[in-house]
Amino acid sequence: MNATPRWLNPDEKAAWDSFIRMQETLIGRLSRRVQADSGMSASDFIVLANLTETGGGRMRFLDLAKLVEWEKSRMSHQVTRMAKRGLVTREECPDDGRGAFIVATPAGYKAIEEAAPKNVEHVRRLLIDALTPEELSTLGQISKRVLEHMEEQPE
Amino acid sequence: MNATPRWLNPDEKAAWDSFIRMQETLIGRLSRRVQADSGMSASDFIVLANLTETGGGRMRFLDLAKLVEWEKSRMSHQVTRMAKRGLVTREECPDDGRGAFIVATPAGYKAIEEAAPKNVEHVRRLLIDALTPEELSTLGQISKRVLEHMEEQPE
Numbered sequence: 001m002n003a004t005p006r007w008l009n010p011d012e013k014a015a016w017d018s019f020i021r022m023q024e025t026l027i028g029r030l031s032r033r034v035q036a037d038s039g040m041s042a043s044d045f046i047v048l049a050n051l052t053e054t055g056g057g058r059m060r061f062l063d064l065a066k067l068v069e070w071e072k073s074r075m076s077h078q079v080t081r082m083a084k085r086g087l088v089t090r091e092e093c094p095d096d097g098r099g100a101f102i103v104a105t106p107a108g109y110k111a112i113e114e115a116a117p118k119n120v121e122h123v124r125r126l127l128i129d130a131l132t133p134e135e136l137s138t139l140g141q142i143s144k145r146v147l148e149h150m151e152e153q154p155e
Numbered sequence: 156m157n158a159t160p161r162w163l164n165p166d167e168k169a170a171w172d173s174f175i176r177m178q179e180t181l182i183g184r185l186s187r188r189v190q191a192d193s194g195m196s197a198s199d200f201i202v203l204a205n206l207t208e209t210g211g212g213r214m215r216f217l218d219l220a221k222l223v224e225w226e227k228s229r230m231s232h233q234v235t236r237m238a239k240r241g242l243v244t245r246e247e248c249p250d251d252g253r254g255a256f257i258v259a260t261p262a263g264y265k266a267i268e269e270a271a272p273k274n275v276e277h278v279r280r281l282l283i284d285a286l287t288p289e290e291l292s293t294l295g296q297i298s299k300r301v302l303e304h305m306e307e308q309p310e
Contacts, residue, residue, distance in 0.1 A: 005271075005272035005275055005276065006275065006276065006279060007275055008275060008278070008279075008283070011288065011291075011292060012283055012291060014295055015291045015292055015294055015295025015298075016278060016282070016283070016295075018295045018296075018298035018299045018302065019282075019294055019295060019298040021224070021298070021302060022298035022299070022301050022302045022305075023178045023182070023298075024223070024224050025224045025302060025305055026301065026305065027178070028224055028225070029305070029310060032226075032310070033310075068179070069176070069179050069180045069183055070183070071187070116160075117160035120160055120161065120162055120163060121160065121161065123163070123171060124161060124163075125308060126301075126304070126305055126308060127171070127174075127301055128163070128167055128171070129304070130300055130301045130303075130304030130305070131297065131300060131301065133166065135297055135300070136166075136167060136170045137166060137170055138293060138297065139170055139174055139294070139297050140169055140170025140171070140173045140174060141173075142286065142290055142293065142294050142297075143170075143173035143174040143176070143177035143178075144173045144177075145285055145286060145290070146177050146181065146281075146282055146285045146286065147173065147176060147177045147180060148285075149281070149284070149285030150177075150180055150181065150184070150281055150285070153280060153281060155184060155187070155188075
């Protein structure tokens with residue numbers, strides 16, 4: 001990339017700085033709260049929430065990695081850690097070549113069922129209560145626009 | 156927390172899901188790009204960018220931790236890793252009790268000066284180009300509102 005970098009102009013930079021700082025602060029606080037409230041890491045929470053809510057408690061490894069937008073290696077390490085602690089199990093499918101299922105255990109269900117109500121209170125307190133319903137809706141629409149745009153972009 | 160959880164209503168949930176998925180995807184992609192383009196982790200990039208841009212290349216450890224919204228332990232591990240690789244040094248100040256300075260080395264400056272132009276191109280490509288200037292400005296304003304709200308909230 002030898003061309004002059006297209007640095008952000010002052011308006012773009014102000015918006016980007018506010019956004020990046022907001023998401024870092026919000027995600028940092030929510031992560032520390034999950035840890036303090038339930039002893040789970042944010043990654044444990046994300047995996048269990050997606051696995052139980054979207055996947056009905058049982059999903060192909062690759063589908064789960066795609067759902068939470070993680071690389072395979074990250075998901076693989078995470079699943080190993082969670083399996084050791086009894087939150088999920090890995091069901092191998094040697095026959096069909098499409099990879100293992102990840103399954104939430106009863107202990108995994110219990111953990112997410114205890115953590116989720118506390119998490120939603122923090123999401124309300126830190127984000128939802130900060131905005132009017134219209135502002136929240138606008139944030140959702142802008143996020144969706146960016147997501148759709150990113151899907152068309154190379155990695 | 157024994158009261159009935161105030162689960163998100165469908166509009167709130169749609170907005171929250173879009174936002175969380177967008178920021179996870181965006182931050183994940185930018186992190187992988189920094190790694191691929193420059194061999195730095197996202198954390199290396201964040202520390203060097205803030206240290207050189209806001210701190211003039213030299214900041215108190217605690218001020219730097221506060222600036223990037225990290226806990227002391229996370230910053231401490233990160234600085235140790237970066238010092239080993241020669242990107243920063245730690246200048247102890249035994250006299251004033253206010254803790255060490257973290258200083259960007261010439262190698263640290265070189266690393267961030269090479270990485271930053273590439274990073275800004277990815278920020279443009281993935282986020283800024285997805286939105287009109289008005290939408291970007293709205294995202295910035297909403298982010299600022301949430302940040303100000305969080306500052307008044309307990310951790």
